[in-house]
Amino acid sequence: SIVYLNGEYVRADEAKISVFDRGFIFGDGVYEVVPAYNRKPFRLTEHLQRLERSLQSIKLATGKTTQFWADLMQEMINRAKTDDSFIYLQITRGVAKREHIFPVPPVAPTIFCSSGPFIRPTAEQRERGIRVISGPDERWLHCDIKSVSLLGNVLARQVAAERGVDEVIQFRNDFLTEGSLSNMWVVKDGTLLAPIKNHLILEGIRYGLLATLAERAGVPFEARNITRAEVFAADEILVTSATKEVLPVLELDGAPVGNGQPGPIYRKIRAEYDKEISRL
Ligand code: PLP
Secondary structure (H helix, E strand, O other): OEEEEOOEEEEHHHOOOOOOEHHHHHOOEEEEEEEEEOOEEOOHHHHHHHHHHHHHHOOOOOOOOHHHHHHHHHHHHHHOOOOOEEEEEEEEOOEOOOOOOOOOOOOOOEEEEEEEEOOOOOHHHHHHOEEEEEEEOOOOOOOOOOEOOOHHHHHHHHHHHHOOOOEEEEEEOOEEOOOOOOEEEEEEOOEEEEOOOOOOOOOOHHHHHHHHHHHHOOOOEEEOOOEHHHHHOOOEEEEEEOOOEEEEEEEEOOEEOOOOOOOHHHHHHHHHHHHHHHOO
């Protein structure tokens, strides 16, 4: 397949970066994953805003405009092998002698973009939902930055994989944060609850979207601290990410969530999500 690297479109197996790239050495970079349906990006404006926020948070000035990122992503969507695709964009602080402080003068950032097929959750997967375990959130205190430093997320996801489940629901000081690569939602007495947006979670693009969809579906929505006890007593748990879209969590630490079936709030939100995609 063809990837974009620093201004050129090259074969993936021929794309090369320096061993001194700060992304490789320090994990000094940020990324985005944008889903495209029928060759159209979904929630592009929101992704681009989050990208700018991430870049600002790590003080990385790329010299590129928002239009540049939008054009690059559309180009990769057009070149993708499938109509539904994922665009991965990664920007690092570039190549420099190994030193923690930023290079002076700044060097050109490394910009990498690739696409892959997006296989949407099937009807069967939507009914089967996902299985999760609970675990401690051992990541750093800037989880709001979509940084490529993902070791904490990788280790948490690996524990889940080794236990044969799909995701981990992480807790910090007994409060729900999020999954290792997804946001988590709790339904109690008909209300959709989300953890407060702060430095402890990544604001998924579906975070704002689900609030909107809940409103459209007439589902009360509230963002607040959610305790471990509340998660374990939830009527429903939902998971969202670009790849998962929205799915029900039907098993937590080996026990069924609610009655172990996709619940009514999930079904309402899911229907609105599908409508939103069809509006593209
Ligand atoms: N939280 C984490 C830690 C993530 O890595 C992701 C990304 O997949 C999300 C939440 C969900 O974000 P989005 O809805 O933008 O895919």
